[in-house]
Amino acid sequence: DGGITQSPKYLFRKEGQNVTLSCEQNLNHDAMYWYRQDPGQGLRLIYYSQIVNDFQKGDIAEGYSVSREKKESFPLTVTSAQKNPTAFYLCASSDDITPQSTDTQYFGPGTRLTVL
Amino acid sequence: QKEVEQDPGPLSVPEGAIVSLNCTYSNSAFQYFMWYRQYSRKGPELLMYTYSSGNKEDGRFTAQVDKSSKYISLFIRDSQPSDSATYLCAMKGTSYGKLTFGQGTILTVHP
Numbered sequence: 001d002g003g004i005t006q007s008p009k010y011l012f013r014k015e016g017q018n019v020t021l022s023c024e025q026n027l028n029h030d031a032m033y034w035y036r037q038d039p040g041q042g043l044r045l046i047y048y049s050q051i052v053n054d055f056q057k058g059d060i061a062e063g064y065s066v067s068r069e070k071k072e073s074f075p076l077t078v079t080s081a082q083k084n085p086t087a088f089y090l091c092a093s094s095d096d097i098t099p100q101s102t103d104t105q106y107f108g109p110g111t112r113l114t115v116l
Numbered sequence: 117q118k119e120v121e122q123d124p125g126p127l128s129v130p131e132g133a134i135v136s137l138n139c140t141y142s143n144s145a146f147q148y149f150m151w152y153r154q155y156s157r158k159g160p161e162l163l164m165y166t167y168s169s170g171n172k173e174d175g176r177f178t179a180q181v182d183k184s185s186k187y188i189s190l191f192i193r194d195s196q197p198s199d200s201a202t203y204l205c206a207m208k209g210t211s212y213g214k215l216t217f218g219q220g221t222i223l224t225v226h227p
Binding site: 004006040041042043044045048088090092104105106107108109110112 | 120122124150152157158159160161162165204206214215217218219220
């Protein structure tokens with residue numbers, strides 16, 4: 001059963017702590033993405049990776065870091081430098097990364113992060 | 117000004133109504149247009165995508181693109197309570213890894 005899994009579903013963090021959100025896909029997709037969703041603001045791109053060992057900053061990368069050591073995994077670390085980390089975090093993957101493609105992205109179920 | 121504007125609603129309609137959801141955009145480079153549906157506390161799922169101007173139909177859903185006016189729409193016919201969700205428009209130019217999303221419209225279909 002192919003898909004994207006994210007864990008944990010809910011995460012609580014104390015101020016000053018770093019936390020890592022997991023994203024795994026078994027769709028054999030090359031590209032993976034991290035978005036942040038806040039009420040009334042839609043989805044904003046944090047980081048994306050088109051291939052293993054390579055990733056690019058999105059629109060709101062400050063305070064976040066990622067790695068892409070394996071094709072199927074793209075973990076996101078929310079660092080203490082992120083001033084307002086409470087949000088819903090969505091991971092996505094895509095199987096077609098050419099400029100002329102639709103770049104159809106498939107999403108995981110999300111992780112809700114709350115800073116206490 | 118945001119590249120993509122979408123009325124956040126909320127929009128409430130009776131069962132069986134025709135629903136119209138809309139987005140406008142300012143970037144002429146956008147070539148691909150998508151609609152995602154997101155149920156509460158879930159990830160978005162792709163409903164439809166279109167490339168050219170015109171209409172594309174899939175069951176009760178019709179996506180419409182007017183590139184000259186920079187305007188896209190999603191129509192839902194015979195709306196059902198199960199259609200209650202947030203609907204997100206998304207669009208892409210010709211660069212890698214860059215989907216730009218609208219804010220999402222919250223739709224409620226009441227029996």
